[in-house]
Amino acid sequence: MPQITYIEFNGTPHRLDVEPGLTLMHGARDNNIPGIAADCGGACVCGTCHVYIDEAWRERIGGRTAIESATIEFSNEVAPHSRLACQITITDALDGLVVRLPESQ
């Protein structure tokens, strides 16, 4: 299973195996990682699953979808490498992915 690392704002890392087909948001939420709220459950309407993609992975992960671009305006402290975790589906190719969580959702 692809291994994903979520790093909390305070620096605490959480390394998890996430089943391919789930989203990056579900990986965090199902394992109760603090720092992901995901209020809408992955419908891409709330912006509370905001993550920063680690530098090494930015190109491979790619840019936001059109709807995500609108919804991410609901998130705080958005950066160019910000993504909504519910819009990223885990595949084997993402094994080793590292994402950082914002200060608040």
Next chain:
Amino acid sequence: MNAVNKPAPHWDPYDQQYFANPYPAWSRLREEAPLYYNEQYDFYAVSRYEDVERGLFDRDTFISGKGGILEMIKQNVPIPPGVFIFEDPPLHTMHRSLLTRVFTPKKMNALEPQIRAFCAKALDPLVAGGRFNFIDNLGSEMPLRVIGMLLGIPEEDLKSVQHRVNENLRTEPGKASDYSEHSFVGEGYEDYLDWRMKNPSDDLMTELLNAEFVDETGTNRKLTRDEILIFINILAGAGNETTNRLIGWTGKVLAEHPDQRRQIYENRALIPQAIEELLRFEPPGPSVGRYVAKDTEFHGQKVPAGSAILFLVGAANRDERKFTNGEAFDIHRARVPHLTFGYGFHACLGNALARIEGRIALDEILNRFPEWHCDLDNAYLSSTSTVRGWETLPAYTPKAGKAPVSIGAAIAKDNAPSGEKWKLLLKTPMGPQEMIMTLTRDGASFSGRIESPMGSEAVNGGKIEGEKLSWVMEVTKPAKLKVTFDVTQSGETMTGTAKLGMFGKAALTGKRV
């Protein structure tokens, strides 16, 4: 437990006995009938958090395209494109995303100074007297002004616009189908839109006029005038009544929890979590309806395609499986998201606005009235298929005391023994309908008129038998309908029913004015 002695759990969305406190009934549904079927009105309801969440997220099984209100779903009211609250993909996605950017928390938070100013204007004149009304003075004023400001409607015109919109919203959805499309068009707003087309500004109307999008045919285009009117109507309809109820519940629930109110008064940083707890505890819109597009199951029981189902947000919000001690009001509880703003693809677009309005309203109330009691004898609760909350909620500070009966009103009543005036509230399945009835008694009969947003109609066949009054009213709008009233008067109030032709019965209450 002896099952024979205990009747099966029951809940009826139209029965007044459940309005004031639906929670015991919902608690039984949650525990004993997690998939509830109401035979009388032929709908299903689920009440556990997990089930409500699952249902609201599954937009392929539970579709919005036939409406989100029980009566609409049952009556198969046609819904014009653009009413995205009642749309499914791809139209829903397309239409909603046009508005997404407008309602971001950042933009809404920037409205704080104006929202505070609206609250100050509404409340300042009442401080000296020590009496105020959560609904009449604040709830029905502030959210309306905020939405008006966003849209760019001059303040002095707001009330009349709102009145026209309410007429539409309240009477339309359940009416005969040849009228129904009418209900969603932003009647009342056309003049402003036409004016804005010629005088662009930085408001939402202008933004919508300029917005470009790719429509369902793949064409890149701007919104039509009718589409914009529909959007405006949805925003005004979805945002005013609901936030108004939130403000009412804030008044009622905090009056009943003075200790927690004092803590908030002393530490305003508690306001956001207090508003979340209020939203959980008394959701202004306690149920969300869907049409079942394909066969499905809850708890091993089948729900066939073609059914109507209600997701009982108000029940899910108190589910012990999710909220420890869920029936208790506690602003300090751990943050577990409530479902008051819905869930999934249709989750409330205006939640950031509603939240900031609720927080500022509470802060500004506390600034002026650190403590209050609610005058529940003169308050009025209504519950419709869309909102549950206070229609009017007078309050007073401990020092001012309850408002005395107005001497002027008492004299006026004594001097007019034959001409009585009653304010009636009819809880139609499509929403509350307020009416003023004047009546003149003549032995065992009476005559009179009823004024309502639908027009002025004569009272026919007025009969009095002791405490019982009955009469008939013929209305032509929204549909040709004979309405038969049966009420019991007790002193200054009356309660009863109105039979709305083929649309069934509606509960009626009245107060002498």
